[in-house]
Amino acid sequence: MKVYDISLTISSNLPTWPGDQKVYIQRRLELKKGEPCNLSELRLGSHTGTHVDAPHHFVEKGITVDKIPLEVLIGRVRLFSVCETKRITLDDVERLDLAGVERVIFKTVNSQYWNLPTFKEDYAYITKEAAQFLVERGIRLVGLDYLSVEKHNAPKAEVHHIFLGRGVIIVEGLDLRNVEPGDYELIVAPLKIKGGDGAPARVFLRTLEG
Secondary structure, three states, rough: OOEEEEEOOOOOOOOOOOOOOOOEEEEEEHHHOOOOEEEEEEOOOOOOEEEEHHHHHHHOOOOOOOHHOOOHEEEEEEEEEEEOOOEEEEEEEEHHOOOOOEEEEEOOHHHHHHHOOOOOOOOOEHHHHHHHHHOOOOOOOEEEOOOOOOOOOOOOOOHHHHEEEEOOEEEOOOOOOOOEEEEEEEEEOOOOOOOOOEEEEEEEEEEEOO
């Protein structure tokens, strides 16, 4: 089996959502200065880099990130390539083979944007009609390769409300540059933040046996 790390590396150069806390990493103690250890201070937002959106992000009484069931975060996933469009529409998802699928990840043109030094506003996103279809098909987790599943500056955040309002977990900021479409085992490990609306996560794909 091969394991793919599809998480972004957190650094001060990592693009963040406009208005969010910029990544701040400061070394407070250093061995090379004769201090007893290396020790750093971190400042970052709950939706930095590769991260999980818990329902509480947009639903006041939705579950928080520390309460997400592990059986949703770990299990078989199907990775689809939709690199020919910047809008994942109802027509796009209706054509997908979702038989027996509970988790989906979309690889889009966004994957190449991680090579850019700044936030890209014109990224690929999921439309509300496509989101509604996925919810109705029983999808429990959706992943995308940029910082939001929703169009930039969408006024009502309808896609987030559709997913999170039905308890669908969203994983954003995936790095899919080196992964091909297909079926994998997914492992999503967000920071266990009490009452959290979301959290940075380490995410892996593992090839299936046989």
